[in-house]
Amino acid sequence: MASTDVVRAGRATGNQGKVMAKKKSREPWLERYSALLLTAAVIVAWQIFVPLAGLSKFVLPTPLEIAGRMVTEWRLLLQNSYVTLFEVVSGFVVSVLIGVPLALSIFYSRPFERAIYPILVAFQTIPKVALAPLLVLYLGYGWAPKITLAFLISFFPIVISTVVGLQSLDKNLVSLVRSMGANEWQTFFKVRLPAALPSIFGGFKVAISLAVIGAVIGEYVAAERGLGYLQLQANSLFDTTLNFATVVTISIMGVLLYFVVDFVERKVAYKRDAAK
Amino acid sequence: MKQDQRVNFMNAITQTGAAVSIARLSKAYRTREDDEVLALDQIDLDFEPGSFVAVVGPSGCGKSTLLSLLAGLIGVTEGTISIDGEAISKPHPKIGVVFQSDLLLYWRTVLDNILLPIEIKKLDVSRYRLRAEELLTQVGLDGFGNKYPSELSGGMRQRVAICRAFIQEPGLLLMDEPFGALDALTREQMIMDLQSMWLRVRNTVLFITHGIDEAVFLADRVLVMSPRPGRIDLDLKIEMPRPRQWNSAHEDKAYHGYVRQIRDIFEAKGILVAH
């Protein structure tokens, strides 16, 4: 709507900024909070269903019990969260540091692309989980195998999304900046990279979620700390409520990390349709 | 009327058009099957500094190829191109290009899009900001500098693309069907805007189009190209006083004579078939 206003304003001055800001806040609240509402509904249904079905808390604790447990055990959960968080973030950072340069090499070098792409795809077909015991064998019980697993599981989407983002650029944009005398360095930073950022960040978002999975699975195999380890402990003690509390903590961590990436994206990349 | 007011807004910029000399220029493309497609065949052309040259021709005759060669984006197969006596092999700083699509960077504001060539040429951006705003005023977009391209209509975006070319003060401005994607009304306005902008700076312009009417209206000289491999079939001098007004030009006998001459060529070549 707002954009047709601008069109109609035609050759007049363009002070439509305020109109747009108003439009944004007029977004229907139901649409805005739909995810929260649905979650709340599921939680309420769960809370009602468990006593009705007569389930014991060893089988399925209620949301209130889980929440209560998270409050009483916050210190334990937090301490283990730090461990897992460190592994996840390290794994993700390594993925970015290796994945992005790898993607650039693939983009700029045809022979390299030919050589590495089949290997990458073949590697991607290996279930990374199956590598966890081997990683423990090689790297021990510390954080190294977890970070490695988080890295292995999360770097593929970063490589692919970066390559695809760079390749899908309109060739005419390159002609345009070339005609202005841009060298490849300038072409990359003025056009290629900014145009690829939405795709790259799409890869980052998938990768950060996968890195959480990688780290937790690493902890399942062999660990003395971390949320995955805590979950195994709870399991062996038949403490289903703590088990659930840990699962909730893991997913909170995943969501928070996702939003951190999203926040960074908003800071550095302008979305194509942000104004619509 | 409105047109003239807008022109007065601008400070006079003295800038001379570049002389262009093209000699025995040929371009062959290599296709996937290792065949060669001859797009341009032995073209000789000289553009006088400050002249407005339009090129019309059937689709695929090599118009865009000619533009890419002049822009230094692709290499020649044979022959030479020189700008003010300098042979070109890569993009020349005196050349500005407007493509058929606006090619605005959606993550940059209108103003920053216009200043892109200044950044790339490592000139002092702050010194060109005022000039960018003047150009926007000239195309009727004053106040739109801080908008993003997605907030603009197609015609407005193409106007911004034209400002982006003009800010480079190009001695030679290359335009490849710049109004091809616009509706008739917007196109008419932009033809008028382009004429007045060009009259201010008097640079050399190569204007590629499918529209015989806009070619004749705008140009000092219309080149009619043959189907591939492209050659110049007709080199027509357009002598009508400037600034040309839309209505009076379209009522002018001479105007219709020129259009007729170009259409006759197309009909003779079977590009336009009379029923």
Ligand SMILES: Nc1ncnc2c1ncn2[C@@H]1O[C@H](COP(=O)(O)OP(=O)(O)OP(=O)(O)O)[C@@H](O)[C@H]1O
């Ligand atoms: N990169 C390329 N590789 C191979 N052949 C090409 C290439 N670019 C253009 N051609 C061929 O060269 C000829 C001229 O193309 P060009 O784009 O210059 O035509 P044009 O006159 O601009 O056409 P249009 O009016 O449709 O834009 C065409 O036959 C086209 O198929």
Ligand SMILES: [Mg+2]
């Ligand atoms: Mg073309």
